Amino acid sequence: MSDSPxxxxxxxxxxxxxxxxxxxxxxxxxAAVDQHAAAVCDALVPAQRGPEGRTVRREELADYVRGFTHGLSEAEWAEPAGHDFVTLRLTAVCWLIREHDLLDA
Structure with missing residues (x-):
């Protein structure tokens, strides 16, 4: 992960x-990625936000990712060949980015 501003x-x-x-x-x-996506949503979006459903906002997800990847940098995490908690979590973040069209936001 880069530390780009x-x-x-x-x-x-x-x-x-x-x-x-x-x-x-x-x-x-x-199923694992779906569970991770749900956990990220739970961390970002209060269930009471509205009847129209939970919306993941770009700024909130970006803040989450900054904190998550900062912790990875401090722990000197290296991506494994397979899937671990971190790769599943970051793959779930990608799913949320795609589903909520957050790169073009």
């Missing part, structure tokens, strides 16, 4: 969006 969603999308292709072919992986 811009929106961190672009960096995450570039790095992890390709992993979404794997999700469609592996039901267990799809």
């Amino acid at each position: 811009g929106c961190p969603l672009t960096d995450v999308a570039l790095a992890y969006l390709p992993r979404l292709a794997e999700v469609t072919s592996e039901p267990g992986l799809a």
Whole structure:
């Protein structure tokens, strides 16, 4: 992850969006990414926000990603070949970026 001053969603999308292709072919992986996406939404969007449904906002997700990736930098995390908690979480962030069209926001 870079420490660029811009929106961190672009960096995450570039790095992890390709992993979404794997999700469609592996039901267990799809379920794990779905659970991670739900956890991120729970952290960002209060359930009482409105009857029209929960909306993930670009600024909130970007702040979440900044904090998450800052922790990864401090821990000197290295991306594994497979899937761990971090890769699943960042893949879920990509799913949210795509579903809520947050790169063009």
